[in-house]
Amino acid sequence: MASKKYFLLAGAVSLLAASSGFAQVQPTGYDALDSSKVPSKRMVQQNNFQNHTSNFPAKPRDMWELGFHGGLHLIDGTVPPRPGFGGGVSIRKSLGHTFSLRAEYTGSFDYGQDYKLRPVPYTADAVNPWGPTAAKNGGMIVPNYKSANHQLSLDVLMSLSNIMFYKAEPKANWYVLAGYSIVMADVDVDALDGNGNGYDYSSVNFGGKRKDIINQIRSIQDKKYESNAPAQGNRIAIGRHDDNQLLRHALDLGTGVAFKVTKRFNIGIEEKITMPFDAYLDGYAGPGGSTKDFYSYTNVRLNFNLGNPNKRVQPLWWINPLEYAYSELSNPRHMKLPVPVLPDADGDGVTDQFDREPNTPAGAPVDSHGVSRDTDGDGVPDYKDKQLITPTYCQPVDADGVGKCPDPECCKNIAPANTCSSLVLPSVSFKGAATKVSKDQESILSSVASTLKANPSCNVLVTGHAGAKGKKGGVDLSSRRVDAVIDYLADKQGIDRGRFIKQNTPGESATVDLAPAN
Known part of the structure; x- marks a missing residue:
């Protein structure tokens, strides 16, 4: 029979293995055991994972992100830029927890105004719009431009902050991006006045402060931007003026951060650089055309997650893939735990320790x-004892556990025909201060009841032991134990109470003795 300590130890191990049923902390971002968010084409992998034939769960369906953006748009080139505005829309889909793909449209207006006299630029076009102005200023001009741009981008974004070791879900998501754009730029310049004449800048004090110079220049210009800007060619027939649209391929680079407001909405800030590798985005190439212009777009983004939350998780860049692994280590729900094996050399159910x-x-x-x-x-163990229950007054016993009970003084001369005197009744043991008959002692009393029922003329002497002389509470404890034995035989086994005789005697014993009283 296994010991109580062994059961307690085994129970503690079982509680550890079944701890998922008690205060289980569910993953907040994505539960790998939730098959409702796994597409049918990946259910084979999910089933293999749940059946412990694969270590990896299937990738769940996740939401798409629809974004709206707007902000400061500038052209970094030879001509100093003035603040412009850009805006547009994007759609983004995850490729995994780290990488995602975003398609985006951006429309923008950019402006630039120089404050220096510069040589008239070379142009591949048949007509140079700056000719009349250069003629009035000794071959020098003051460049300016207005550009209307359309940009289609396909960018790969890499999240930097969603794989975390000490938090569950990221509240902010930092990322970098790189990609490809095709840009259509309609670049125009203000090179002529309303009468088609060039501007005369002889009255401008170019040695003054920059702000004052620009104010003087702009007081001369009419700001109509009536002419196509010079270009190195490759125009298409779309634009505010005929044949004025530049079509360029470009490289995108950028970085940004998004802040989660809810599981369906976040706000982001992004800086994106677009490099078409063209010197004429601002209408004026640097010396020898070596300076390449690029777009700078600093924008605020409002992003919305699209999809049914019952079938899709958040976009994967908002989910920490380590959360499920940590939750499984802390409170296993899927992990197969080995059955604890405790050594028991003799196989008696009590572990060796x-x-x-x-x-x-x-x-x-x-x-x-x-x-x-x-x-x-x-003193004889049960597996050797041929007399399993020997009354204390019949002890000591022989090597087989069989005792020799003395004849009662009152019955030594009684004829053998009296069967009551030959009855051998066992003693009942109590542990500690117990006054209730234990389960194992009930079986002993059941055998006593069977004997008494077979001998209805025999009465029983029930003897309790009050303990050492002067021991406090000894008589009361002994009496209660005697009553417990009589109550069990009378109430549980149906023996007439009139057949019992009670007595208490001194002695250090935790037993109640039963003996024939006839």
Whole structure:
């Protein structure tokens, strides 16, 4: 029989293995055990994972992100830029927890105004719009431009902050991006006045402060931007003026951060650089055309997650893929835990670390310490005892556990025909201060009841022991134990109470003795 300590230890291990049923902390971002968010084409992998034939769960469906953006748009080139505005719309889809793909349209207006006299630029076009102005200023001009741009982009974004070791879900998502754009730019310049004449800048004090110079220049210009800007060619026939649209391929680079407001909405800030590798985006090439212009777009983004939350998780760049692994280590729900194996060399059900008798013979009943059980306390273990229950007054016993009970003084001369005097009744044991008959002692009293029913003329002397002389509470404890034995035989076994005779005697014993009283 397994010991109580062994059961307690096994129970503790079982609680650890089944801890998912108690205060289980579910993953907040994505539960890998939730198959409702796995597409049918990946269900084979999910089933293999749940059946422990694969270590990896299937990638879930996740939401798309629809974004609207707007902000400061500038052309970084030879001509100093003035603030412009850009805006547009985007759609983004994850490729995994780190990489995602975003398609985007951006429309913008850019402006530039120089404050220096510069040589008239070379142009591949047949007509140079700056000719009249250059003629009035000794071959010098003051460049300016207005550009209307359309940009289609396909960018790969890499999230930098969603794989975290110390938090569940990221509240902010930092990312970098790189990609490809095709840009259509309609670049026009203000090179002529309303009468088609060039501007005369002889009255401008170019040695003054920059702000004052620009104010003087702009007081001369009419700001109509009536002419196509010079270009190195490659125009298409779209634009505010005929044949004025530049079509360019471009490289995108950028970085940004988004802040989660809810699971369906976030706000982002992004800086994106677009490099078409063209010197004429601002209508004026640098010396020898070596300076390449690029677009700078600093924007605010409003992003919305699209999709049914019952079938899709958040976009994967908002989910920490380590959260499920950590939750499984803390509170296993899917992990297969091995059955605990505790060594028990003699197979008596008591683990070796608690076994005080490690070599008990096979099949021998033991107590909670692994020691061979001795029910009647006669010194002979039960597996050797041929008289399992020997009354204390019949002890000591022989090597087989059989005792020799003395004849009562009152009955020594009674004829053998009296069967009551030959009855041998056992003693009932109590542990500690217990006054209730234990389960194992109930079986002893059941055998006593059977004997009394077979001998209805025999009465029983029930003897309790009050303990050492002067021991406080001894008589009361002894009486209660005697009453408990009589109550069990009378109430549970149906023996007439009139057949019992009670008495208490001194002695250090935790037993109640039963003997024939006839």
